[in-house]
Amino acid sequence: MASHEFSSSVPEQSYPQWQMEYEAALQETDHRTLFKRIELAEAAILTRREVLVQSPDGFTERGEIKAALDNLRRLKKEVLKFS
Numbered sequence: 001m002a003s004h005e006f007s008s009s010v011p012e013q014s015y016p017q018w019q020m021e022y023e024a025a026l027q028e029t030d031h032r033t034l035f036k037r038i039e040l041a042e043a044a045i046l047t048r049r050e051v052l053v054q055s056p057d058g059f060t061e062r063g064e065i066k067a068a069l070d071n072l073r074r075l076k077k078e079v080l081k082f083s
Contacts (some may be wrong), residue, residue, distance in 0.1 A: 015061055017051075018044040022068050025075065035080060038072050045069060 021044040025037040049065050052058040076082040 015048070015064065018048045018065070018068070021045075022072070025072060031080065034075075038076060038080075042069070042072055045072075 018041070021037070021041040025034070025041040028034045028037045045065055045068055049062070052062055052065070
């Protein structure tokens with residue numbers, strides 16, 4: 001089974017604090033494992049977002065985080081049939 005059609009606009013390993021978990025969720029093909037991968041990715045992304053709230057830097061990364069969270073929401077809705 002191929003990976004999901006949710007592309008990452010994040011350059012390779014630009015944000016290793018959360019990108020590895022995010023990419024793993026996008027690549028997961030086993031629906032039984034996908035939900036857990038999404039949970040792990042969301043946790044890593046939200047943890048990083050909290051760090052960035054306290055920083056004047058990270059404008060670009062905050063945009064990538066928003067896009068990643070949007071993709072994960074779409075993945076849950078379209079693949080896992082969440083409402």
